Amino acid sequence: MAITDWPAQERPREKLLHRGAVSLSDAELLAIFLRTGISGSSAVDMARELLREFGSLAGVAGAAQKDLCGVKGIGTAKYVQLQAALQISLRIQGEALVHSSVLDSPLEVKHYLGNQLRYYSQEVFAALLLDNRHRVICFKELFYGTINSASVHPREVVKLALKHNAAALIICHNHPSGVAEPSDADVDITRHLQQALSLVDVQLLDHMVIGDSEVISMAERGLFYPSVNLDK
Numbered sequence: 001m002a003i004t005d006w007p008a009q010e011r012p013r014e015k016l017l018h019r020g021a022v023s024l025s026d027a028e029l030l031a032i033f034l035r036t037g038i039s040g041s042s043a044v045d046m047a048r049e050l051l052r053e054f055g056s057l058a059g060v061a062g063a064a065q066k067d068l069c070g071v072k073g074i075g076t077a078k079y080v081q082l083q084a085a086l087q088i089s090l091r092i093q094g095e096a097l098v099h100s101s102v103l104d105s106p107l108e109v110k111h112y113l114g115n116q117l118r119y120y121s122q123e124v125f126a127a128l129l130l131d132n133r134h135r136v137i138c139f140k141e142l143f144y145g146t147i148n149s150a151s152v153h154p155r156e157v158v159k160l161a162l163k164h165n166a167a168a169l170i171i172c173h174n175h176p177s178g179v180a181e182p183s184d185a186d187v188d189i190t191r192h193l194q195q196a197l198s199l200v201d202v203q204l205l206d207h208m209v210i211g212d213s214e215v216i217s218m219a220e221r222g223l224f225y226p227s228v229n230l231d232k
Contacts, residue, residue: 038073062119101134110215117174117210125173132167154196161202168203180211190224
């Protein structure tokens, strides 16, 4: 049955208008994005199929182009629109951090960094650069692939901090396995970077490791000791 044949109060768009977006299921939200279905399947049916195929909204958002476009009815245009919608969401989150000190909102920082890197299928190492009041200057992805002490170059991180006149950094990377537990290599990288940054009077405030469902702060774990405590 086409969505237009459903009772008006059950159609995703009308439901959103009358009850708010929070009342919609994941499939209904995704169906509004898809807009139309295909022969024999409504947009909601297609949305449910995508959620089954990729496991969750995060899985759909992080799917590679070839995998997403391999689903019947999903073409390049919908993939591009999805990536644009995801980026808008990430930038809105980033704007919320720009005007306040990250020390005042550690949970928001975790959410922001987690959402920036959670969708990658490879390891990505990045940095959140901060001014002398610990407000966000910018977020930069730096290294890709297996993250270890050989692939993360302290001089490149130092150069980036100096280029943007940063007073402090929060570094982060994802674990594509989905398990956020920091490794011994993560601890070594953190200590090397802290030493390198201290030579140019830049503070390393934290190293956050991002998994599927959690973001672990190495500073909170006591795996290294930043100059400023992020705990509230």
